[in-house]
Amino acid sequence: MTPTLDLEFDNLEEAWQYWVGYGKRMGFGVRKENSNKSKKDGSIIYYKYVCHKEGVRKPDKRDFKIRKPRQETRTGCEVRMIVKKVNGRFRVSELYLDHNHPLEPQETVHMFASQRKLPEAQGYALEAAEDVGIKQKASFNLMSKYVGGRANLGYTEEDIKSYLRARRQRKMCYGEAGCLLRYFQHQLIENPSYFHAYQVDSEDRITNVFWADPRMLLDYDCFGDVISFDTTYSTNRENRPLAIFSSFNHYREVVIFGAALLYDETIESFK
Template identity: 45%
Template sequence: MSNVNAEDLQNDPKVDMIFDTEEEAYQFYNNYGRRMGFSIRRQYVHRSKSNKSIITSARFVCSKQGIKKQVSETKNPQKETKINCLARMGIKLMDNGQYWCHDVVEDHNHPFQTPATAYMMRSQRKLSKAHAAVIDLADDSGLRPKAIFDYMGRQAGGVENLGHTKLDQKNYLRTKRQRDLAQGEGGSLLMYFEKQTRENPSFTYSLQLDSDEKIANVFWTDPRMIIDYALFGDVVTFDTTFDTNKEYIPFGLFAGFNHHRGVVIFGAALLYDETVDSFKWLFETFLEIHGHKKPITIFTDQDATKAKAIQEVLPETWH
């Protein structure tokens, strides 16, 4: 057995390789995936029962590992991404604190990405600090997001050399603008919610704060929404695509139909960004505020991020 060195980073994974940390092993396999043309993810990470900060074993797999659970019939089904690819690399913690590669499977059951499209794979996408600084400067100068992305692509010799996509930049800008919101705007929102709560105790809202204790995600309902959901909440539509404000903060709306086929609203939200974690918080909050009554069906657009969050929180309802 031997430690991984700089030369090994250009090699294929092999049993008996030694890594100093779990993160080093992950990055090695991720670099291998980029060269080959496949995305990776952690299938599992086991930790010590006595010390949760110590990782005792882990397995990294091709992102196409597993078989997607079929939750229901869909009108416009998404392209299948999990096709039971068995490619993997497993590591175990040794007594000396290093990690031993004990399991490697290299066979894939699907075509690889080409070098020109490898940068779009999820595990390969990363917005560097240098690129973030350029985006900040260009955004503060008033450049539009498309112009920023095109400019950076030209400077890098092609967008494939950036290491991130337009969606990554879009989410970064939303995060930046959310953090840059004036204190008065957040305060005004809280004052409005508090006023509504005083006037009608049935008005309900929920806030999620970030690590700096700034407002991130917001969800609210009024008494009419709560009553309408209790009566007509079996079928729900959820959308964030039809409107955004000048700060690029996604506005989400839960809606349905009453017995007169009129549109009724079940809740509204302002989101920090359109990530799985934000959507999971939103769907869990929606259920909690509505007394954990689950809809029979949820309709939404063909967005993979929303779909993943719904399938984790409400796997039996998504269409």
């Protein structure tokens, strides 16, 4: 069904799904361009949906430094569908369907960013693979093998990375790492001198964590001439080294300058 000016939608999600479906049938990707909000109540009253080749990329001032510049994919295509809110419904107010580029065949249209989707069942399989230590690339190759090649998957390796990253972020909200980071933020609000830092690996998972409260920092200024660094306290259930920076004060009492929860005892972690 070709869009017409007499089309109306109950909400913006319905309008977006219609535009996605139309792009799939015709062979082009789609994007959300911009919107306007009402000054009265802040609700959206205007939305513009466009072809994925709309506009042109702005020149990059760093071009002379880039060894492998990205391929230009936009052609300034003016295909668009604009909807405006009228009497509580969204009506198509402007429509232009003349592309300035060839359309894609149906065999490849599923690989447009607007069409790619990770099935729920395969998402669970990827989560299980990550939990047992299988690398993302190996999981992607395995899924490709099941369906007869990457072109039949309907998603890319980048989609897997995004999916698993979002999953880790959701778990972090309720997991141990999330509790630890919330504790750090709370301490920082109470005292801006509180210091903490953490490192993540190539897959955005937290590895090494360091912290020092204001008392530790003050003790370090006073008694930091000699420092003991000890990582013998691997007594937590994850068996991760807890590193302690410590020394003695003028009463020969032990003072702690800082602590770090490490992923392992490698040179990279110690640095």
